[in-house]
Amino acid sequence: MPWLLSSTPHPPSPSPSQRHCERTAFAFYCAVRDQLPAWLLEDMRSMEVFLWDDGHPRAFSPADALMYALVHDHQDYARYLLRSFSVKALHVSQCGVCRSSGSAHLHVAVRYNRTAILGLMVDAAPEGWRQEYLNSCGGCAHGADAGKTAVQLAVELSRPDCLLLLLAHGARPQSLEAALLRLAASGAAERRDARHCLDLLLLFAPEPEPVALRRLQDEPQRWQYLLGREVFGWLSGLAPPPLLLQALRTLAQSVPGQMSHLPAFLQPHRELRLDFPLPWKQTET
Template sequence: MPWLLSSQVEHRSSSSQSQRHCERTSFSFYCAVREQLPVWLLEDLRGMEVFSWEDGRPRAFLPSEALLYALVHDHRAYACFLLGRFSVSALRPPRCGFCHLRSGAPHLAVAVRYDRVAILGMVLEALKDCPVQDFLDNRGGCAHAADAGKTAVELAVELSRPDCLLLLLAHGAPPGGLDAALQRLVSCDAADRRRAQRCVNFLLLFLPDPPALCRLQAEAHRWQSMLGNEVFSWLCGLAPPPLLLQALRCLARSGPDQITALPDFLQLHSRQ
C-alpha cells in the first residue's frame, strides 16, 4: 500500500506477525489437548505460552476456551480441573470472531454435539449453585454460532443424544421438542432408531402435560404401533398417563442414574 507511511507499514507488519504467532500457539495448544497431555502441562502452556488475537492485540488464552478444547477432545481430567478451579467463569462464552459478541451457552452445545456425557455432567454440576436456567434456556447465541437458535435440549433431540438429553432434563431443562423427536423417530434409519426412541421416552418422563399433536390422531395406527396404546392414548388426551410412566417419572426426578440403570423390560418402549 504505497499511500501508507513507513511507520504504518511497520505497525501492520508487526501486528500481522503477532496475529500469526497467536494462531500458531492456539493451534499448538489444541494439538496438546488432543494428545491428552497432563493437566499441569496444559495449564503451564495456557498460562505462559498460548495467546489469542482479539481487538488487534494478543491476550491470554481463557479457561473457557480451554474448556471447549477439552470438550472436543474428551479430555475429562482437564475439564474437571478447569471447572473445579474456575467454576462458572470457565463457562463464560468466548467472543464471536465475526460480531465480537459474547452470548449463548457454547459449552452445552459442544458437549451435546460431541456426545460428551461425562463432561456435560461436570458442567451441569458446576452450574448447580448458579442461575442454571439461563444456560439451559439459551438458544445458541449470535447468528454466527454453529447451533444458533437451538437450545441444548433441541440439539440433543436433533442429533439423537439420549444420555445428554436425560442429563439436561434431570437438571431442569424444559422438555420441549417432542414433535421434533417424533419426527426424528420416523425419519431416522434403523441404526439410529433406538437412540431416537430413547429421546422420545425421556421427553415423555419430564412432560407435565401432553402437548396437542395433530399428527398423532391423523395417523393413529402408525403412532399406536410406535408408541404403544397406553402412551398414544395419553398423548391424544384419551386416557390418564400409564402407571409405568408415572412410576418412571418419580424415578427420573431422583437422578438420571436411576433411569439408565433400569433393565430393558422396564423401559417405556417395552410396553409397545
C-alpha cells in the same frame, strides 16, 4: 486480458504478532488433542498461549481451554478447569462475528456427545444460575445451533445420554414434536437412540405439547404403528397413562438433579445404555 479482470484486494498479510498467536494456539490445540497432563496444559495456557481476537492478541481464557477439552474429550483437563475456575470456565466469550454469547460449551458437549464432561459442567454451574444456563439458546446468530437449547439439540442429534443428564438437572423438557419427527425419519441403526430421547421427554414433560398432539391426530395410523397402541392411546389423550409412568414422572419432576432417587436404569453415567424397558413398553405390540 489481465487488466480487464476484476481486481479483488488481497487480504493483508498477518502481522508477526498474529502469526505468533496462531502458532501458540495451534500448539495448544495439539497438546490437548494428545491428552497431555492437565498441569502441563495449564502451564501452557497461562504462560505461552494467545489468541488473535478483533485485531489484538489476548490471553487464552479458561473458557477457551474448556472448549478444546470438550472437542478432544480431555476429561482430566476439563475437571481441572471447572474445579479451578468454575463459572469463569463456563463463560463464553463474545463471538467475533456477531458479537453475541451463549451456551456454546453445552452445545459442543451435546454435539460431540461428551456426556462425562457435560456432567462436570452441570455440577460446576451454581444452583441459582443452573436452570437459566441449561435452558439458554445458542448465542451465535450465524451458527448452526442458533436459537436452540441444548435439549433441542440433543433431541435432533439423538443423544439420549446427554438428554437424560440435562433433564435430570432441571432443563426444560421440550421438542416433543422434533423427537417424533426424528423417530419417524430414523433408520434401523438410529431408531433406538431416537426412541430413547422420546421416552425421556415423555418421562419428564408434564404434558404433551399441543403441536405434537395435532401431529398425532393428523396421522393416527402412522403414529400408532411407530409408537404402539398403548403409547399412542395415552399420548393422544384417548387413555390415561400407566400409574407407574405417572409415579416416575412425579419423582423425576420433583427431585431433578438428585438422580439417586430414581431407579438405577435412569441414573446417568459414562456408559449409560437405557436397556431397561420403560413401563409403557411392556404392553406394546
